[in-house]
Amino acid sequence: MKLDELVHKLKRHPHTRFPFVTQYVNAHWTEEFRKKQTVLFFKNQWNDTIDRIRNGGAPNDVVRSLEDDRARIEERLRDAMRGTIDSEYKGLAFFACSGGGFFQVFGSHVEFEDQIVVDRRPHLKQLARLADEYEAVMLIMIDSSRARVYELKLAGVDDYFSMTDDVPGRHKVGGWSQMRFQRHVQDHRDRHHKAVARAVVKLFDSRNMKNVVIAGQNDVIAEFARFLPRRVLDKVFATINLDMIEPEETVIMKVLEHLHEHERATESRGVRQAVEQAAIGGRGAVGLLATLRAVNERLVQVLYLSERFAREGGRCPNCRLLSARPGQCPYCSDELVTVELGEAMVDAVIEAGGEINMVEENDELGSFEGVAAATRSEKRAPSARAG
Numbered sequence: 001m002k003l004d005e006l007v008h009k010l011k012r013h014p015h016t017r018f019p020f021v022t023q024y025v026n027a028h029w030t031e032e033f034r035k036k037q038t039v040l041f042f043k044n045q046w047n048d049t050i051d052r053i054r055n056g057g058a059p060n061d062v063v064r065s066l067e068d069d070r071a072r073i074e075e076r077l078r079d080a081m082r083g084t085i086d087s088e089y090k091g092l093a094f095f096a097c098s099g100g101g102f103f104q105v106f107g108s109h110v111e112f113e114d115q116i117v118v119d120r121r122p123h124l125k126q127l128a129r130l131a132d133e134y135e136a137v138m139l140i141m142i143d144s145s146r147a148r149v150y151e152l153k154l155a156g157v158d159d160y161f162s163m164t165d166d167v168p169g170r171h172k173v174g175g176w177s178q179m180r181f182q183r184h185v186q187d188h189r190d191r192h193h194k195a196v197a198r199a200v201v202k203l204f205d206s207r208n209m210k211n212v213v214i215a216g217q218n219d220v221i222a223e224f225a226r227f228l229p230r231r232v233l234d235k236v237f238a239t240i241n242l243d244m245i246e247p248e249e250t251v252i253m254k255v256l257e258h259l260h261e262h263e264r265a266t267e268s269r270g271v272r273q274a275v276e277q278a279a280i281g282g283r284g285a286v287g288l289l290a291t292l293r294a295v296n297e298r299l300v301q302v303l304y305l306s307e308r309f310a311r312e313g314g315r316c317p318n319c320r321l322l323s324a325r326p327g328q329c330p331y332c333s334d335e336l337v338t339v340e341l342g343e344a345m346v347d348a349v350i351e352a353g354g355e356i357n358m359v360e361e362n363d364e365l366g367s368f369e370g371v372a373a374a375t376r377s378e379k380r381a382p383s384a385r386a387g
């Protein structure tokens with residue numbers, strides 16, 4: 001299942017009275033003993049979770065729903081450890097609510113952090129980080145007679161096509177015919193590049209691709225690029241100099257590295273803009289209080305959240321208002337429930353149709369408590385007075 005489809009499906013899943021389990025697993029077991037560590041970690045987490053729910057007076061069918069989820073996840077995880085399934089992934093995410101008839105597994109090419117959350121809703125923070133950093137990339141590997149075009153997502157290589165055009169090789173031909181032969185070869189190369197470009201544009205338009213990488217020898221890339229329209233060239237964020245004979249894995253890793261750098265630069269620009277907008281009372285909020293207010297008003301378009309952000313706060317169990325302080329909801333007078341505000345903001349923003357940008361290293365964001373947002377419409381009061 002594709003990442004965006006999964007997020008969509010999770011958002012649409014109706015709430016039931018049964019708890020929803022989110023389990024992220026680091027499945028990059030470099031040594032055999034790491035598998036045992038994983039098993040032990042989750043065994044303890046599950047025991048604690050089920051004890052807590054049972055001791056909290058939950059009805060039998062609620063406990064049974066959790067036990068079923070646990071059994072199903074453990075079985076799938078055992079298969080993954082044996083390598084019979086999902087062995088290509090470094091991260092596995094499970095979303096389960098057997099009482100509500102929901103079970104989904106998602107495999108990622110980057111690691112997740114081991115985590116279990118049992119709540120009314122799925123916890124999407126680690127998933128959102130993926131969606132944010134590695135949304136579909138179109139990778140074009142090209143030389144003068146062959147091409148392979150991939151649509152890469154961390155969920156795996158979704159689609160790809162390859163083309164081989166019949167370009168004459170370089171035979172030893174002497175005299176004037178040598179020149180004619182060269183021209184002949186060049187014609188073939190141009191035709192090949194043109195054909196690949198046509199196929200690329202078709203895929204690009206139909207998938208609404210936002211990132212393109214071209215890999216090949218520099219002179220070939222230059223020749224090929226002449227056949228690409230502006231709208232595609234604008235989305236090329238990296239070209240990689242390499243041979244088509246390099247293994248797919250190597251190339252994909254290189255592309256992901258480039259994408260990572262590209263993402264960091266885009267993030268910095270986004271944070272900068274939010275700060276500038278907040279300073280003039282425009283479409284931005286910085287710092288915890290102002291951002292919380294924008295989240296509560298469902299105004300957040302993009303949430304910029306430091307990966308290191310971790311802070312407890314409160315959420316109203318009734319209207320889901322988020323607050324930096326414990327106490328009562330100012331609207332419903334319900335007692336606020338303690339939550340980790342990073343997770344809570346991510347879930348609220350996704351639910352309100354906003355995007356998440358998990359920021360790795362950014363001093364500017366750090367100076368605003370690690371949180372900022374680009375907001376949808378002009379706020380009524382400057383953010384300095386928020387909270």
Ligand SMILES: [Zn+2]
Binds near residue numbers: 330
């Ligand atoms: Zn409330």
